[in-house]
Amino acid sequence: MSTGHAYDGADVEKPNPVLRVDGLRKSFGGLVATDDVTLEVERGSITGMIGPNGAGKSTLFNLISGFYEPDAGTVSVRESGPDDDRAGDGDDPEAGWHDVTGMKPHRVARNGLVRTFQTPRRLEGMTVREAMMVGQTDQIGESILPLFTDRSAVTANETETLERAHDLLERFEIDHLASAPATELSGGQLKLVEMARALMVDPEIILLDEPVAGVNPTLARKLSRFIRELNADGQTFLIIEHDMSFIMDLADPIIVLDQGRVLLESDPETVRTDERVIEAYLGGNA
Amino acid sequence: MSDDSSGFRQDPVGALRAWWTDAERADRLVYTAIAAVVVLLTVGVAIGSIGIRYVAGLLVLVAMYSLLTTGLNVQWGYAGLINFSVIAFWGIGAYTAMLVSSANSPLELGWHPAAAIPLAIVAGTVVAVFIGIPTLRLREDYLAIASLGLAEVVRLILLNERQWTAGSQGISGIPVPLSWLPFGTRTAVLLIGAVLLLAVYLFVRRIHRSPWGRVQRTVRADEDLAEALGKDSYRLKMQAFVIGSVVMTLSGVLYVFYAQFLGPADLLPLETFYVWVALILGGTGSDKGALLGGAVIVLIREGTRFLSGTAAFDLLQTGLEVVGILTHINTASLRLFAVGVLIVLVIRYRPEGLLPPREELIWPDAKRRAEVSGDRSAHGDAPGAVAEPVPETGSDDEGEEK
Amino acid sequence: MVAQLIVNGIVYSSIIVLASIGLSLVYSIGNFANFAHGDTMAVGAFVALASAPLVQAIVPGVTIAGFPLWFFGALLVGMAAAAVVAVVTEYVVYRPLDSSAIGLLITSIGVALAYRALLLMQFGPGQQSYPVSRGGRIPWVESALGVSVTARDVVIVFSSIVLVASLHAMLQYTTLGRKMRAMADNAELARVSGIRTGEVIIAMWVIGAALAGAGGVFLGLDTIIRPRMGFELLLLIFAAVILGGIGSVYGAMLGGFAIGMAHELTPAIPFIGTEYNAAVAFLVMIAILLVRPNGILGGDAT
Numbered sequence: 001m002s003t004g005h006a007y008d009g010a011d012v013e014k015p016n017p018v019l020r021v022d023g024l025r026k027s028f029g030g031l032v033a034t035d036d037v038t039l040e041v042e043r044g045s046i047t048g049m050i051g052p053n054g055a056g057k058s059t060l061f062n063l064i065s066g067f068y069e070p071d072a073g074t075v076s077v078r079e080s081g082p083d084d085d086r087a088g089d090g091d092d093p094e095a096g097w098h099d100v101t102g103m104k105p106h107r108v109a110r111n112g113l114v115r116t117f118q119t120p121r122r123l124e125g126m127t128v129r130e131a132m133m134v135g136q137t138d139q140i141g142e143s144i145l146p147l148f149t150d151r152s153a154v155t156a157n158e159t160e161t162l163e164r165a166h167d168l169l170e171r172f173e174i175d176h177l178a179s180a181p182a183t184e185l186s187g188g189q190l191k192l193v194e195m196a197r198a199l200m201v202d203p204e205i206i207l208l209d210e211p212v213a214g215v216n217p218t219l220a221r222k223l224s225r226f227i228r229e230l231n232a233d234g235q236t237f238l239i240i241e242h243d244m245s246f247i248m249d250l251a252d253p254i255i256v257l258d259q260g261r262v263l264l265e266s267d268p269e270t271v272r273t274d275e276r277v278i279e280a281y282l283g284g285n286a
Numbered sequence: 287m288s289d290d291s292s293g294f295r296q297d298p299v300g301a302l303r304a305w306w307t308d309a310e311r312a313d314r315l316v317y318t319a320i321a322a323v324v325v326l327l328t329v330g331v332a333i334g335s336i337g338i339r340y341v342a343g344l345l346v347l348v349a350m351y352s353l354l355t356t357g358l359n360v361q362w363g364y365a366g367l368i369n370f371s372v373i374a375f376w377g378i379g380a381y382t383a384m385l386v387s388s389a390n391s392p393l394e395l396g397w398h399p400a401a402a403i404p405l406a407i408v409a410g411t412v413v414a415v416f417i418g419i420p421t422l423r424l425r426e427d428y429l430a431i432a433s434l435g436l437a438e439v440v441r442l443i444l445l446n447e448r449q450w451t452a453g454s455q456g457i458s459g460i461p462v463p464l465s466w467l468p469f470g471t472r473t474a475v476l477l478i479g480a481v482l483l484l485a486v487y488l489f490v491r492r493i494h495r496s497p498w499g500r501v502q503r504t505v506r507a508d509e510d511l512a513e514a515l516g517k518d519s520y521r522l523k524m525q526a527f528v529i530g531s532v533v534m535t536l537s538g539v540l541y542v543f544y545a546q547f548l549g550p551a552d553l554l555p556l557e558t559f560y561v562w563v564a565l566i567l568g569g570t571g572s573d574k575g576a577l578l579g580g581a582v583i584v585l586i587r588e589g590t591r592f593l594s595g596t597a598a599f600d601l602l603q604t605g606l607e608v609v610g611i612l613t614h615i616n617t618a619s620l621r622l623f624a625v626g627v628l629i630v631l632v633i634r635y636r637p638e639g640l641l642p643p644r645e646e647l648i649w650p651d652a653k654r655r656a657e658v659s660g661d662r663s664a665h666g667d668a669p670g671a672v673a674e675p676v677p678e679t680g681s682d683d684e685g686e687e688k
Numbered sequence: 689m690v691a692q693l694i695v696n697g698i699v700y701s702s703i704i705v706l707a708s709i710g711l712s713l714v715y716s717i718g719n720f721a722n723f724a725h726g727d728t729m730a731v732g733a734f735v736a737l738a739s740a741p742l743v744q745a746i747v748p749g750v751t752i753a754g755f756p757l758w759f760f761g762a763l764l765v766g767m768a769a770a771a772v773v774a775v776v777t778e779y780v781v782y783r784p785l786d787s788s789a790i791g792l793l794i795t796s797i798g799v800a801l802a803y804r805a806l807l808l809m810q811f812g813p814g815q816q817s818y819p820v821s822r823g824g825r826i827p828w829v830e831s832a833l834g835v836s837v838t839a840r841d842v843v844i845v846f847s848s849i850v851l852v853a854s855l856h857a858m859l860q861y862t863t864l865g866r867k868m869r870a871m872a873d874n875a876e877l878a879r880v881s882g883i884r885t886g887e888v889i890i891a892m893w894v895i896g897a898a899l900a901g902a903g904g905v906f907l908g909l910d911t912i913i914r915p916r917m918g919f920e921l922l923l924l925i926f927a928a929v930i931l932g933g934i935g936s937v938y939g940a941m942l943g944g945f946a947i948g949m950a951h952e953l954t955p956a957i958p959f960i961g962t963e964y965n966a967a968v969a970f971l972v973m974i975a976i977l978l979v980r981p982n983g984i985l986g987g988d989a990t
Binding site for chain 1: 643
């Protein structure tokens with residue numbers, strides 16, 4: 001769903017956004033990392049985010065996901081309605097929005113926004129399927145009392161989680177690694193697990209932080225395919241990437257960030273040829 | 287290792303056999319060594335060369351230390367919390383018991399000693415929450431210092447607020463529950479210790495092999511990741527901290543039943559580090575390892591005491607005196623040295639400990655019930671044993687190679 | 689009365705500052721919390737004590753402002769001994785270890801216990817003092833400012849100032865100092881830009897331990913010498929470093945000053961007895977951490 005309009009700070013309407021960022025600002029010491037960023041991510045899209053080094057992409061991700069607290073501005077996530085498409089159908093166009101500004105990361109996650117990390121985390125002492133099962137939300141057994149007072153419910157819940165973990169691993173074609181220690185996986189395999197686990201959370205939107213950084217082309221193609229398949233099932237993605245061919249091929253629209261500000265948001269072709277974008281990359285800060 | 291409590295009930299021999307075959311070779315060595323020690327002790331008692339009262343006393347100490355290591359295991363092993371206030375919580379349990387039940391207590395309450403247990407739990411919970419609130423959000427090494435400092439504060443209060451705690455004078459004498467049993471007070475203490483240890487062990491095993499245990503391990507491995515998945519790491523850490531602290535207070539209660547005397551001098555910061563060595567040596571994150579660690583610490587204590595009583599040691603002392611170095615060597619300093627060196631050696635050569643954790647933290651009933659691909663997956667293979675050969679690092683064809 | 693407490697605070701702070709610098713160096717360059725630091729102080733104190741007879745025989749019996757010269761000789765011996773012990777420990781224990789910061793922390797506890805055990809075995813558990821007269825107060829100070837200041841106090845404060853100034857000069861104006869600061873900021877970058885990190889680490893241990901040793905000698909001079917002395921101070925030293933901000937040596941100095949003052953000013957607080965000195969200093973640290981989790985001068989930990 002292309003907007004086709006350049007961002008001039010004016011709101012560009014998207015019919016069914018799932019993430020809304022408004023006037024976000026963050027400084028570190030004297031340095032302004034995020035400078036009045038406003039954007040929206042359309043539900044069901046694969047939205048890309050690019051920009052030269054130091055443009056503030058990671059900072060923005062951290063602000064959105066709750067790892068940094070903004071100096072100003074808001075972040076909101078919209079939950080999906082009963083028909084999985086749009087909340088508050090018709091009656092109230094603003095229904096279903098949750099303001100997650102300044103919330104701790106776990107609360108942001110519980111509102112439906114899940115992020116991955118640039119360097120995949122090796123989970124010490126856990127097997128792949130354990131690492132997967134953690135992703136499941138609302139596990140009864142994560143509270144102590146039910147472990148003693150309501151064992152059958154815990155068993156039912158855990159069985160479902162375990163089966164779901166295996167199913168997702170199978171979908172990503174790595175179920176043969178289910179019982180392997182997470183620390184023995186290669187970097188590429190870990191990326192797949194990360195993505196699979198994000199799905200365990202069943203989120204409204206997944207933020208992928210440089211999913212193919214340091215990954216060879218074959219795996220990158222595989223990841224691209226998975227993202228596309230999941231997107232076809234309705235999953236929304238916001239992806240930061242440096243790898244141009246990967247992101248141009250996959251995402252639409254693409255937001256360009258430079259020096260903490262949104263420079264442009266448009267379809268890949270427009271972005272690729274836009275003068276300002278080219279200058280931002282070639283100019284002082286690349 | 288498959289862990290089948292209901293399987294054990296139905297077919298104990300079969301279950302034991304399965305457990306042995308599933309065990310790692312290194313673990314089997316440890317188990318054999320333990321069995322050998324038990325046999326030696328039994329024989330020694332039977333033929334009279336080791337006093338049974340002495341062994342009974344040792345067993346109580348083992349129970350006490352095992353409770354401490356188990357408590358620390360919940361904090362450090364499960365959740366990754368560096369807690370250097372172990373002895374403070376032990377002290378809280380011990381003082382709670384003494385203060386409410388001892389005839390010589392400054393509070394003069396004279397309650398039944400069985401009340402000590404629930405009260406110690408309450409006291410432990412309150413102090414743990416109190417300490418946890420400012421410290422659990424700090425980074426791990428700050429937590430270490432903060433806990434060390436707070437332990438010191440506890441000790442100072444116990445030492446100086448004489449009107450409540452009898453100060454450096456200490457309190458002596460506490461009635462022991464179950465002492466009306468025909469076997470005598472000492473046996474009663476041993477029985478209480480065994481029951482406490484068993485109850486705690488079963489409790490921690492249940493909460494460990496569960497979604498709760500699993501999410502704790504995730505918080506330990508990578509707190510940011512856990513948060514990004516929607517887990518409230520602060521709340522989880524607080525739970526682990528409180529549970530661990532409460533278990534430690536129970537250890538203190540057991541101690542006063544056994545020792546019948548308590549003073550602030552018993553709250554040596556050194557004891558905290560003994561428990562740390564015990565846990566690391568036994569196996570961080572392992573419930574069985576924690577128990578083993580407790581036993582090993584008692585072994586070291588008794589071992590050093592035994593050693594310093596031998597003729598060989600006298601010879602060593604004389605020799606050192608002649609040369610003029612280390613002339614003040616004795617049990618205490620020897621023990622201190624042994625523990626110090628042990629810590630360095632264990633971290634260097636076997637940081638995972640003698641009985642490292644092997645099991646997946648998945649609710650056992652669910653593991654049995656789930657219909658998942660492959661025989662081994664259903665049994666829950668240990669992280670130490672890889673299900674299939676994992677493709678070479680750098681390779682990307684995970685889907686194609688099997 | 690408060691003036692006297694302030695004087696005491698300055699003396700005590702000097703000791704804490706010397707110890708904090710070493711700890712801070714290990715934190716920022718070695719990247720772990722060295723729990724053996726307190727016992728390193730004790731090593732310095734005891735070796736200085738043991739060397740006293742020998743030094744007294746060699747150094748002329750001159751006094752500086754009523755304070756014997758040989759003492760400074762013993763001080764240097766103590767500092768050197770602490771440095772040697774630290775370097776040996778680095779080679780034998782820490783360097784071969786391929787462990788996380790937490791693993792090193794726990795290992796350093798083992799090292800601390802080993803140091804203390806050896807001191808106990810060699811010197812016994814009792815209290816000892818330096819054979820220096822517990823000189824009287826300096827009269828003109830007493831009449832001028834109304835506070836009691838002894839020769840010992842002057843020696844401690846003055847020597848500390850000299851040592852800290854030397855350290856500052858070294859850090860700012862020498863190549864080694866620059867390398868140390870570079871490594872403290874970013875070890876990876878330092879290594880990549882060609883700095884011989886191994887050398888810097890040895891320098892870190894030598895300087896840090898020597899200063900700790902000096903702190904130990906002064907602590908023994910100010911109070912008493914016994915094997916537990918270092919561990920008892922460990923808490924305050926850590927509080928000082930954390931308060932000042934991990935990774936900042938200058939922060940450690942500030943923190944050391946703050947903690948030392950808080951410790952000695954406790955009698956000025958009503959209702960709290962001097963037995964709670966350490967507790968007060970420590971609680972000050974906790975309070976500040978709640979407001980500024982990275983300490984006063986701390987940025988993100990390096």
